[in-house]
Amino acid sequence: xxxxxxxxxxxxxxxxxxxxxxxxxxxxxxxxxxxxxxxxxxxxxxxxxxxxxxxxxxxxxxxxxxxxxxxxxxxxxxxxxxxxxxxxxxxxxxxxxxxxxxxxxxxxxxxxxxxxxxxxxxxxxxxxxxxxxxxxxxxxxxxxxxxxxxxxxxxxxxxxxxxxxxxxxxxxxxxxxxxxxxxxxxxxxxxxxxxxxx
Amino acid sequence: xxxxxxxxxxxxxxxxxxxxxxxxxxxxxxxxxxxxxxxxxxxxxxxxxxxxxxxxxxxxxxxxxxxxxxxxxxxxxxxxxxxxxxxxxxxxxxxxxxxxxxxxxxxxxxxxxxxxxxxxxxxxxxxxxxxxxxxxxxxxxxxxxxxxxxxxxxxxxxxxxxxxxxxxxxxxxxxxxxxxxxxxxxxxxxxxxxxxxxxxxxxxxxxxxxxxxxxxxxxxxxxxxxxxxxxxxxxxxxxxxxxxxxxxxxxxxxxxxxxxxxxxxxxxxxxxxxxxxxxxxxxxxxxxxxxxxxxxxxxxxxxxxxxxxxxxxxxxxxxxxxxxxxxx
Ligand code: FES
Numbered sequence: 001x002x003x004x005x006x007x008x009x010x011x012x013x014x015x016x017x018x019x020x021x022x023x024x025x026x027x028x029x030x031x032x033x034x035x036x037x038x039x040x041x042x043x044x045x046x047x048x049x050x051x052x053x054x055x056x057x058x059x060x061x062x063x064x065x066x067x068x069x070x071x072x073x074x075x076x077x078x079x080x081x082x083x084x085x086x087x088x089x090x091x092x093x094x095x096x097x098x099x100x101x102x103x104x105x106x107x108x109x110x111x112x113x114x115x116x117x118x119x120x121x122x123x124x125x126x127x128x129x130x131x132x133x134x135x136x137x138x139x140x141x142x143x144x145x146x147x148x149x150x151x152x153x154x155x156x157x158x159x160x161x162x163x164x165x166x167x168x169x170x171x172x173x174x175x176x177x178x179x180x181x182x183x184x185x186x187x188x189x190x191x192x193x194x195x196x197x198x
Numbered sequence: 199x200x201x202x203x204x205x206x207x208x209x210x211x212x213x214x215x216x217x218x219x220x221x222x223x224x225x226x227x228x229x230x231x232x233x234x235x236x237x238x239x240x241x242x243x244x245x246x247x248x249x250x251x252x253x254x255x256x257x258x259x260x261x262x263x264x265x266x267x268x269x270x271x272x273x274x275x276x277x278x279x280x281x282x283x284x285x286x287x288x289x290x291x292x293x294x295x296x297x298x299x300x301x302x303x304x305x306x307x308x309x310x311x312x313x314x315x316x317x318x319x320x321x322x323x324x325x326x327x328x329x330x331x332x333x334x335x336x337x338x339x340x341x342x343x344x345x346x347x348x349x350x351x352x353x354x355x356x357x358x359x360x361x362x363x364x365x366x367x368x369x370x371x372x373x374x375x376x377x378x379x380x381x382x383x384x385x386x387x388x389x390x391x392x393x394x395x396x397x398x399x400x401x402x403x404x405x406x407x408x409x410x411x412x413x414x415x416x417x418x419x420x421x422x423x424x425x426x427x428x429x430x431x432x433x434x435x436x437x438x439x440x441x442x443x444x445x446x447x448x449x450x451x452x453x454x455x456x457x458x459x460x461x462x463x464x465x466x467x468x469x470x471x472x473x474x475x476x477x478x479x480x481x482x483x484x485x486x487x488x489x490x491x492x493x494x495x496x497x498x499x500x501x502x503x504x505x506x507x508x509x510x511x512x513x514x515x516x517x518x519x520x521x522x523x524x525x526x
Contacts, residue, residue: 024419025391094395097419120319120396125421 004134007197013168014110016130024099027051028090029071030112032080034132035104036062042101043069052090054083056108060132080108087112091119103129107137107148110175123172134197139176140164146176152193154182163190208470209250209261210306213240217301218275227328227360228294231268231277232305239273245336246312246400246428249276250474252304253292259463262289263430263475265402266308267334271342276305279360281328287432287455309472312402312428314339319396321347324384324411326403327354330361332428333402337369350384352376352403386414400426430475431495433457436516442523443467444486458512462526469512469526476514483510483524490519 006013019042027047029039036055040062043051051071056079057063063076077083100116102109109128116126135149145159153166157179164179171178183190215232222228234240243266253260268277283290297303312332314321321340323333330351340347349372353359356377365373376382390399399420401411408427415425435455442449443462452461459481462469472480476496485508494504496511503509510517510524 022419023417091395096390096393096395096397096424098395099419120317120394120424122421122423124423 003131004197006130006134009168012170014106014128014170014172016109016128019101019103019127019129021047022099022127025050025095025097027099027101028094029053029055029101029103030083030087030108031102032056032104032108032132033058033060034062035102035108035129036060036066036131038103038129038131039101040065040069045070048072054087054090056080056083056104080111084111084115087115088119091115094119100126101129102126104131105133105135105149106130107135107175110137110170110172114173114175117172136166136196137176138164138166138179139171139174140179142181146174147179150179151195153196154190154193155179166196208468210309210472212252212304212306215276215303215305217297217299217303220297220299223279223360224358226358227279227281229267229277229279230293230297231275232303233275235302240276241307242273243270243308243335244310244313245270245339246314246332247308247310247335248312248332248430248473249278249308250306250472251278251293252306253289253296255288255292255296260287260289260292261460261471261474262293263473265312265331265335265428267331269338270335271338276308279328279331279334281360283432287435289432309478311473311478312400312426314345314400315398315424315426317396318398318424319346319394320398321345322389322393322397322399323347323349323351324386324399324401324403324407325349325351326401326407327352327358328360329401329403329407329428331402333400334361336400337365347372349373350376350389352378352382352384352407355379386411387418390414390418390420398424398426400428402428405429428477429497430473430477431497431514432475433460433514434493434495434516436493437518439490439517439519439522441517442486442521443526444523445526452516457514458510458516462512467526471513474513476511479511481511481513483512483526484508485510486523486525487521488517488519488523489521490517492517 048069048071052073053071054075056077102112135151138147138150140157143160147158154163162181163183165182167178169178214235218233219231248263248265250261250263264278280290280293282294362375440451446467450465452458470480472478479498493516495514
């Protein structure tokens with residue numbers, strides 16, 4: 001899948017890079033869906049000898065290819081929620097020198113980055129590469145509920161039902177963009193939903 | 199620049215103090231303790247902070263930064279420990295030879311450019327010689343909050359191991375002393391290897407030691423943000439040079455043994471500063487015109503800035519050449 005070029009935006013919006021191999025005593029890869037392709041691009045046998053891959057396929061079938069890289073440890077989880085305790089455990093036992101590589105959707109990278117930061121890695125030292133869906137993880141600023149995989153702007157909050165405008169204002173702590181009621185002044189006056197980057 | 203309130207004079211605010219004790223610790227190092235002349239408490243500080251001590255040395259006024267090494271919880275006293283440097287520019291010699299108990303002095307409010315990262319899961323301190331001083335305050339601060347720390351302290355000889363006695367007595371399991379002339383050395387790779395994720399390392403000592411810790415850390419995959427260092431540069435002597443201060447409309451000559459900042463101050467021009475050691479960024483000055491070569495020694499400017507010839511840090515950097523004009 002080709003990579004998407006996010007349009008330039010406000011400072012709050014995360015920017016993603018391209019994974020590169022770094023020196024370290026261990027390599028932790030956390031990826032979902034098409035993020036597998038970024039791992040396949042960067043992997044070397046030396047890295048894989050000390051690598052732990054945590055992969056959430058989300059319907060994609062890269063699992064066999066990743067396994068064929070022969071990482072020291074490989075785990076495939078059905079969802080991020082199902083994998084997060086493993087991620088926390090791996091980080092809790094990890095030593096300085098561990099390199100963290102996050103790739104796939106923004107929601108996956110944001111949440112995994114949060115775990116890595118809480119474990120003591122500065123966010124600037126965590127590598128990310130966006131692949132696959134450009135859907136966003138959104139927080140409703142009104143009810144605080146999170147709606148995953150939002151593809152359109154505006155969208156309806158899956159918790160309180162308000163019509164929300166998709167902002168580029170991002171919270172690293174919540175790993176979510178902010179959604180703000182679009183028809184507060186004039187209830188019912190909601191523009192037609194379109195793709196976030198259309 | 200931040201919107202700090204306009205101050206009457208450059209540098210941090212001054213405090214009038216009396217020297218309450220002068221305690222020689224070994225052949226080279228003496229501790230100086232200060233109390234406020236107005237009897238009030240000192241402002242609170244955090245481990246790693248320094249104060250700038252003003253010395254009236256004849257008609258020359260010296261301003262030298264020293265790490266506060268007293269317990270941050272005790273605000274009745276500030277203490278610094280000064281290593282005598284016989285080859286230095288004279289500040290430490292002045293302290294050793296001219297300052298005695300009961301003297302009045304002026305020091306500045308504390309400024310911290312080397313603070314603990316309190317998000318750290320563990321703090322590893324690496325000290326070389328007199329580089330122990332900021333860690334003395336950091337250790338007391340962490341002990342109060344039950345912080346997780348260890349100290350690796352390298353000294354030239356057992357006799358010159360300033361504070362090794364108190365430290366090993368109080369914290370026998372956390373303090374590791376390495377004595378140079380007994381061929382003991384910090385095994386840095388082994389030490390950094392296997393530290394828990396979220397460990398921060400702090401190094402204070404000679405430049406070679408600082409570079410060694412940064413280089414070994416990055417080789418072992420430590421993020422730069424987790425390796426902290428402090429090195430106060432003393433301004434280096436050099437060939438005298440002439441400088442035109444455009445805003446003040448003055449032309450001055452920087453002497454061999456003074457810094458550009460000191461020469462500017464001597465001419466009665468109030469120039470900003472905090473650390474006087476090339477690390478805080480406060481003294482950054484724009485170059486209006488130049489014909490010659492800059493000797494940049496600071497840790498503040500980016501390499502591009504150094505190469506551009508458009509900026510200089512007058513507290514530590516110099517110039518060789520025909521002409522230098524500053525926006526000051
Ligand atoms: S006074 Fe701090 S860098 Fe010059």
